[in-house]
Amino acid sequence: MVSARPRIVCGPAALFSFGFRPFFFGGALWAAIAMPLWIALLTGRIAFATQYGAVAWHAHEFLFGYGAAIVVGFLLTAIPNRTGGLPVRGRALLVLFTIWASGRLALLFGDVIGLVAAAAIDSLFLLGFAVLVWREVIAGRDWRNLKIALVLLFFSGANISFHGEIFFSGYPLYSIRATVSVLIVLIMVMGGRIIPSFTRNWLVKRQSRHLPIPFNSFDRWALGGAISALALWTIFPDKQVTGFALLLAGISQAIRLLRWAGWRCGAEPLVSILHVGYGFVPLGFVLVG
Structure with a gap:
């Protein structure tokens, strides 16, 4: 054939x-x-x-x-x-x-x-x-x-x-912050699909037993908390509760990133750079908070 x-x-x-x-x-x-x-x-x-x-x-x-x-x-x-x-x-x-x-x-x-x-x-x-x-x-x-x-x-x-x-x-006082928030949510959602998947595929080829933790309830809570923090920042950027929520979101997103085992992919730049890029998400939350 x-x-x-x-x-x-x-x-x-x-x-x-x-x-x-x-x-x-x-x-x-x-x-x-x-x-x-x-x-x-x-x-x-x-x-x-x-x-x-x-x-x-x-x-x-x-x-x-x-x-x-x-x-x-x-x-x-x-x-x-x-x-x-x-x-x-x-x-x-x-x-x-x-x-x-x-x-x-x-x-x-x-x-x-x-x-x-x-x-x-x-x-x-x-x-x-x-x-x-x-x-x-x-x-x-x-x-x-x-x-x-x-x-x-x-x-x-x-x-x-x-x-x-x-x-x-x-x-556009509110719309700029709202749009930045929407883009960050897209990065968190799509990044949460792609980065662990690519990392897992690469580690499996290397026969590693230490794979990214699959999406579970922690990811849901981390996403929900981050979205709530972004909503507060969009509407009430100067409130103390907003800063606290942003800091918590940054910590949860940093933990989420660590769960994807990016440090094990240093030999593959195409995979490791995804982790580096996502690292700016928790960093941004912490700096703004």
Whole structure:
């Protein structure tokens, strides 16, 4: 029996053959473009997005421009791998990427098209992606990804809230913290799946008997406590109870990280760097608390 050869996609079409490709590339490219634009805006060399201001525009494009691109690119790859469903690629992926890019242009030219139009165009991307994920979860009864779908709904809502705060009060005081919280929750949820799994696979190949501790009630309590602390920080950042909750969350997340046996993977940089990266989660909780 002759095995079928995998179809190799070349040329421009290759960019839209996997979900992570256009969004990782586009997110990185936009970060490189947006930074000098922000510096020029901050120093008064150029003027744009005046209704947002330099600080709010920078925050939005970091969180919802670059950040959203990386999150969506990752999930477009991770969710089909977990569910076995067909990935978004080709024309559908091109349309999704175009909507994301349109949001970047809309905020750049917000002074021309108006705040409401810019906000509406920008909000379409995350809202549309959240609907896409919810459809997949419900149609496939994939309740394992229900948490991701819920977090995406909050992510989309935070973006809409960001524009709403700009419109009504002039500065997104709560929305910035809410969005940072949503992204941290995504890191905790997805990191809790991927990091122990990759670590376990590598250690099993090395015939190690000391494997990461599987997800259990401690992880549930650690996640719940961290989410509660982030909610307090979003609404009451200056309260003493918030600082205490953040410190507890940092300690619990540090313990959670230690349970994944990352120190045993020093010989494999691709695995150990995942543990190093996650280490900034408990560190951030402690520093803010």
